[in-house]
Structures are given as C-alpha cells and as structure tokens.
Amino acid sequence: MSALHETLKQLVADACTHPPRSVARQQCIQEIYRLVVNSGKIWKENTPYYSDAFQETWEYCCQHLEDYNPKISAVTTWIDTRLKWTLKKWRDRQNQEQQRQANPIASDEDTPRHPLDNLASNPGASQAMQIWQATVTWVQQDPEGKLQQTCFRKRPEINAQALFLKRFPSETPWQEIAQEFELTPAQAKDLPKFYNRNCLPLLREFGVVQGYI
Structure with a gap:
C-alpha cells in the first residue's frame, strides 16, 4: 500500500473528527486537495464541462468524507470514480440536449444500457x-x-x-x-x-x- 494512499486515508480520518466548517477540518481538506491534484491519479479530459464536473465532484466528496470506505478503495480512486461518474452525467446531459435539438421525438429505448446504470x-x-x-x-x-x-x-x-x-x-x-x-x-x-x-x-x-x- 503506497505512502500516498496511507497519508490520504489518515487525512480523511482526521478531517472526519472535526466539525464540518471548522478550521481544522478545512486544513485537512486543503491538504487532501493538494495531494490528490498532484498525484496524477485523477482522470483528465479536454471537454468544456470538465472543470464544472471536477468542482461538483470535489464539493460532493468534501461534504461526504464520512462516506469514504478505505476497505473499498484508495482516496484517489474514490474521488476519481466519482469524477468519472459526474462526467458521465454531464456528457449524457449534453448528448440528450443535442439529440433533442436534432430530433425532438427521438427515443433511446433501443440503446443498450449497463445493468448497473x-x-x-x-x-x-x-x-x-x-x-x-x-x-x-x-x-x-x-x-x-x-x-x-x-x-x-x-x-x-x-x-x-x-x-x-x-x-x-x-x-x-x-x-x-x-x-x-x-x-x-x-x-x-x-x-x-x-x-x-x-x-x-x-x-x-x-x-x-x-x-x-
């Protein structure tokens, strides 16, 4: 298990011991942000909505630190997975809007979906x-x-x-x-x-x- 994983896991655990808007919790979150952004383990793509999706992801994770489960994944994987999920939501929204503009009566009933979608x-x-x-x-x-x-x-x-x-x-x-x-x-x-x-x-x-x- 990498040192980064252990450090981030401990930072999340420490943050969860402090009240949501406390200075101590914010300090932990700032350090988590720095390490995560510099880790190179977060998905990046050149899309017009990426920054918004990343911000939405980060805000969600900060507000739900108590939901993080170290037995399931590393902190970077938790955030990265959430980011990809958020990007999918933005992408679907954009595609639906484009389809609606191109063909207002189009249906996606025949489009295969993942069983867990x-x-x-x-x-x-x-x-x-x-x-x-x-x-x-x-x-x-x-x-x-x-x-x-x-x-x-x-x-x-x-x-x-x-x-x-x-x-x-x-x-x-x-x-x-x-x-x-x-x-x-x-x-x-x-x-x-x-x-x-x-x-x-x-x-x-x-x-x-x-x-x-």
Whole structure:
C-alpha cells in the first residue's frame, strides 16, 4: 500500500473528527486537495464541462468524507470514480440536449444500457456510489480472470476488462475503440454486439452475486 494512499486515508480520518466548517477540518481538506491534484491519479479530459464536473465532484466528496470506505478503495480512486461518474452525467446531459435539438421525438429505448446504470440515477446516494466503486474495483482487479478470458475474435487485448474500462463510466465511442485496436469495418460492427452478448452478462452476474441487482 503506497505512502500516498496511507497519508490520504489518515487525512480523511482526521478531517472526519472535526466539525464540518471548522478550521481544522478545512486544513485537512486543503491538504487532501493538494495531494490528490498532484498525484496524477485523477482522470483528465479536454471537454468544456470538465472543470464544472471536477468542482461538483470535489464539493460532493468534501461534504461526504464520512462516506469514504478505505476497505473499498484508495482516496484517489474514490474521488476519481466519482469524477468519472459526474462526467458521465454531464456528457449524457449534453448528448440528450443535442439529440433533442436534432430530433425532438427521438427515443433511446433501443440503446443498450449497463445493468448497473440505474445506480447513477441518484448522484446523492452514497450507498449506490459505494456499489459503483466496488464494481469498478472488481473490473480493474478481475480476481477470477473471467474478464480477461472473455476475448473478441481471439484478440486477447480486446477483452471484457479492457472494454468495461473504456465503456464505463467514460463511454468511449465504439468508433474510437475500433480505431485504437485497428479493427476492420466488419469487426468494428460486431464489437458492440460482442460486448452486449458476452461482456454485459458478466457484469450482471457480478451484480447478482453481490446482491446489487
């Protein structure tokens, strides 16, 4: 366990011992902010709403320090996961607005959704956020190796784990993923089908086993 992780975990614990608006708590929060921003472990992207999403994420985490669970993730992972979730919310909002302007009667009923997407419907639900963090940690660690073994067309680098990390919560476009893996047009067309048929069931299975869904 890294020194940074231990330092941040202790700072959060110390902050939680002080009243919300006390000077001592604010000092802990300022140090947490400095270490987190300089850690290089926080997602960055060039989008017009990134600063707003980051500010929203930071304000939420500062107000919910007591919700942080060191048994689930590191502080940087907790904040980073929350940030990606917030960015997804901003991105969805922007996409919906663009779709509404382009086609006011368009429907997204046929758009595949992650089995755990409903967890993101309430950003204020700390329990749902913990479930999301646990799910992301499961994907990153792949303890049973199922995700890495679920490969697309005998391409071991294009596996369920890699696709999950690209598709949620950041939702990298399929076209961009296809270009990254240098897929042919036919392969690029089949990749989303593989994801829906072979990968998402693994995610649902995890949710069921954990009692999330």
